[in-house]
Amino acid sequence: xxxxxxxxxxxxxxxxxxxxxxxxxWQSFLRRLLKSPTGIIGFLIILGVLFLGLCGPWVAPYDxxxxxxxxxxxxxxxxxxxxxxxxxxxxxxSRLIHGSSVSLIIGSCTVLFAGLIGxxxxxxxxxxxxxxxxxxMRIVDVKLSFPFVLLVLVINAVMGAGLQxxxxxxxxxxxxxxxxxxRSEVLALREKEFILSCxxxxxxxxxxxxRHIVPNLFTPIIVLSSLQIATYIIxxxxxxxxxxxxxxxxxxxxxxxxxxxxxxxxxxWLITFPGIAIVITALGVNLFGDWLRDVLDPxxxxx
Amino acid sequence: MLPEPLLEIKQLKxxxxxxxxWFQPKQQVKAVDDVSFTVYKGETFGLVGESxxxxxxxxxAILRLQExxxxxxxxxxxxxxxxxxxxxxxxxxKMQMVFQDPYASLNPxxxxxxxxxxxxxxxxxxxxxxxxxxxxxxxxxVGLSEYxxxxxxxxxxxxxxxxxxxxxxxxxxxxxxxxxxxxxxxxVSIQSQVINLLLKLQRDFQLxxxxxxxxxxxxxxxxxxxxVMYLGKLVELAQxxxxxxxxxxxxxxxxxxxxPITHPDEEKDRVILAGDVPSPLNPPQGCTFHPRxxxxxxxxxxxxxxxxxxxxxxxxxxxxxx
Numbered sequence: 001x002x003x004x005x006x007x008x009x010x011x012x013x014x015x016x017x018x019x020x021x022x023x024x025x026w027q028s029f030l031r032r033l034l035k036s037p038t039g040i041i042g043f044l045i046i047l048g049v050l051f052l053g054l055c056g057p058w059v060a061p062y063d064x065x066x067x068x069x070x071x072x073x074x075x076x077x078x079x080x081x082x083x084x085x086x087x088x089x090x091x092x093x094s095r096l097i098h099g100s101s102v103s104l105i106i107g108s109c110t111v112l113f114a115g116l117i118g119x120x121x122x123x124x125x126x127x128x129x130x131x132x133x134x135x136x137m138r139i140v141d142v143k144l145s146f147p148f149v150l151l152v153l154v155i156n157a158v159m160g161a162g163l164q165x166x167x168x169x170x171x172x173x174x175x176x177x178x179x180x181x182x183r184s185e186v187l188a189l190r191e192k193e194f195i196l197s198c199x200x201x202x203x204x205x206x207x208x209x210x211r212h213i214v215p216n217l218f219t220p221i222i223v224l225s226s227l228q229i230a231t232y233i234i235x236x237x238x239x240x241x242x243x244x245x246x247x248x249x250x251x252x253x254x255x256x257x258x259x260x261x262x263x264x265x266x267x268x269w270l271i272t273f274p275g276i277a278i279v280i281t282a283l284g285v286n287l288f289g290d291w292l293r294d295v296l297d298p299x300x301x302x303x
Numbered sequence: 304m305l306p307e308p309l310l311e312i313k314q315l316k317x318x319x320x321x322x323x324x325w326f327q328p329k330q331q332v333k334a335v336d337d338v339s340f341t342v343y344k345g346e347t348f349g350l351v352g353e354s355x356x357x358x359x360x361x362x363x364a365i366l367r368l369q370e371x372x373x374x375x376x377x378x379x380x381x382x383x384x385x386x387x388x389x390x391x392x393x394x395x396x397k398m399q400m401v402f403q404d405p406y407a408s409l410n411p412x413x414x415x416x417x418x419x420x421x422x423x424x425x426x427x428x429x430x431x432x433x434x435x436x437x438x439x440x441x442x443x444x445v446g447l448s449e450y451x452x453x454x455x456x457x458x459x460x461x462x463x464x465x466x467x468x469x470x471x472x473x474x475x476x477x478x479x480x481x482x483x484x485x486x487x488x489x490x491v492s493i494q495s496q497v498i499n500l501l502l503k504l505q506r507d508f509q510l511x512x513x514x515x516x517x518x519x520x521x522x523x524x525x526x527x528x529x530x531v532m533y534l535g536k537l538v539e540l541a542q543x544x545x546x547x548x549x550x551x552x553x554x555x556x557x558x559x560x561x562x563p564i565t566h567p568d569e570e571k572d573r574v575i576l577a578g579d580v581p582s583p584l585n586p587p588q589g590c591t592f593h594p595r596x597x598x599x600x601x602x603x604x605x606x607x608x609x610x611x612x613x614x615x616x617x618x619x620x621x622x623x624x625x
Contacts, residue, residue, distance in 0.1 A: 215412045
C-alpha cells in the first residue's frame with residue numbers, strides 16, 4: 001500500500017489539485033448535491049411543491065371550489081376525501097394543491113423582488129456611504145416604525161385586493177430587511193483588505209461591487225431568503241384574515257388557515273393541513289438554502 | 304549618473320477627525336504629519352517605526368487607498384494627489400501594493416487563476432489565453448506551479464499566499480511596489496524565502512520598492528535608504544548603512560539599540576526609553592519625542608525641531624541645529 005502511495009506522489013506531486021481541474025459546473029453541482037442528504041431532501045420538497053403548483057389542476061382529485069353542503073366538515077380519510085372537507089364541503093386536499101401555486105408565487109416573487117430592491121439599495125448605502133446612505137437608511141427607519149401588517153393593509157386598501165397587489169405591498173414592506181442586512185455586510189466587506197487590494201490593482205468600482213462584494217453577500221442573502229419565503233406565505237394568511245388577501249373562493253394556504261380558524265375546536269383538519277404544508281415548504285426551502293450556502297462557499301466545498 | 308526620482312512625497316498629511324461626544328470640540332489625530340521624501344528609480348526605500356507611527360498610513364496614502372488631508376505625490380513627474388478614481392485606476396498599472404496580511408488580502412471566493420488574471424483583465428492586457436499563460440508564468444516565478452491555478456486561497460499556507468499576493472502585484476510589471484510589512488505575518492523561516500523572492504523580482508523586473516517594516520534586521524538587509532518615523536513625523540532619513548552605523552536622532556539610537564545582538568562577545572549600550580508613545584490625540588508640544596528623549600534640552604519642549612541636512616543625512620532634531 002505504502003509503495004503505491006509513494007510512487008503515485010512521485011509521478012504527480014499535486015494529485016488532488018489535478019482532479020479539481022475543470023469539472024463542468026452542472027456535474028460538480030450534481031455530485032455535491034448527491035453527497036448531501038439534507039440538500040437532497042430540501043431539493044425534493046421544493047421540486048414536489050413546484051410540481052403540485054404547476055400541475056395542480058391535473059393532479060387534484062376534486063374541483064377545489066365545488067361545494068357540497070351535505071358533505072361538510074368530513075374528517076380526514078372519509079368518503080374519498082383524504083384530508084377531509086371544509087365548512088362548505090370542499091375537498092381540502094384539492095384546495096391545498098390548488099393553493100400551492102398561489103402561495104409559491106407570493107413567497108418566491110416577494111423574496112425575489114424584495115431581495116433585489118433591498119440588496120441594491122443596501123449595496124448603494126453601504127458602499128457609497130454619504131448622502132445615499134443617510135437617505136436610504138432614514139427611509140428604512142421610518143418604515144420600521146410602521147407595523148408590517150398595517151403598511152401592507154394600507155397599500156392593499158388603496159390599490160384593492162388581488163394577487164398582484166399583495167405581492168407589491170409585501171415587496172414594499174419587505175425590502176427594508178434586505179437593505180439593512182446587506183448594508184451592514186457591505187460595511188464590513190468594504191474595509192476588508194482584499195477590497196483595498198482590488199482598488200490597488202486598479203479594478204473599476206462597479207466591478208469591485210459586482211465581482212468582489214456581491215459574491216460575498218450570497219451567504220447572508222440566501223439564509224435570509226429561506227427564512228423570508230415562509231414569512232411571506234404566512235403574511236398572506238394575515239392579510240387574507242383581514243379580508244384583503246387572496247379573495248375566496250380562490251384557495252391559498254393563507255386564506256385556508258384564516259377561514260378554518262373558526263372551526264379550530266370542532267374540525268382541527270381545516271387549519272392543520274395548510275399549516276403542515278407551509279411548514280414543509282419552509283423546511284424544504286431552508287434545507288436547500290443551507291446546502292446552497294455551503295456549496296457557494298469554497299472553504300466548505302467538498303466537506 | 305544621477306539617480307532619477309520616481310516618487311516624490313511632499314508635505315503629506317493625514318489627519319483623522321475624532322468626535323468625542325456631542326457638543327465637544329472635534330479633535331484631530333495626526334496620523335501622518337508633514338512627511339516628505341523622495342524615492343529613486345530602482346532603489347529600495349525603507350520606512351521604519353513602531354506600530355502606530357503612521358508608516359502604513361503613509362504607504363496607503365501614496366497609492367491613494369486612503370484619502371489624504373493635504374500634500375503632493377509626484378509619480379513620474381505627475382502629481383497624482385488630485386486624480387479622479389478612473390485616472391488613478393489607469394495609473395495603478397505602474398504602482399502596486401503587497402499587503403501585510405496574506406490571509407485577508409485575497410478574496411476567499413476566487414480561484415488563484417481569477418486572482419492573478421484580474422489585474423491583466425481590468426487593464427485590458429492580452430487575450431484570455433495569454434492571460435492564463437502569464438498567470439502560469441508568474442506562478443512559476445514566485446515558486447508555485449500550474450497545479451495551483453484552480454485552488455482557492457484557503458488551501459494555501461501563509462507563505463504561499465504571500466507569494467500569490469506578490470505575484471498579483473508583479474504580474475502587471477509595475478514600476479513601483481509598496482510592500483506594507485510583507486513578511487511580518489509570516490514565520491521566520493518563511494520570511495527569508497519571501498524576502499529573497501522580493502529581491503530576485505527586483506533584479507529581474509527592475510522594480511522600485513517602498514518597504515514598510517518594523518523589523519530592523521530585514522530593513523538593513525534589503526533597503527538602500529531608510530526613513531525613520533515617530534508619531535506621524537519623519538525624524539531621520541539617510542542611507543541604510545549610515546543609519547545603522549551612525550544614527551543621529553536620539554529616537555533612532557534607541558530603536559537600533561533594541562536590535563538583538565547576534566554575536567555573544569559583542570557589547571553595546573542599550574538605550575531604554577522611559578514611558579510610552581504619547582497619544583497622537585494630543586502630541587507633546589515642541590518636539591514630539593521630548594518627553595522620552597534622553598538628550599532633551601529646554602528648547603525641545605517649546606519649539607518644533609527644524610529639518611537639518613547633514614549631507615545626505617537628514618535629521619529633525621535640535622541637537623544638530625547651530
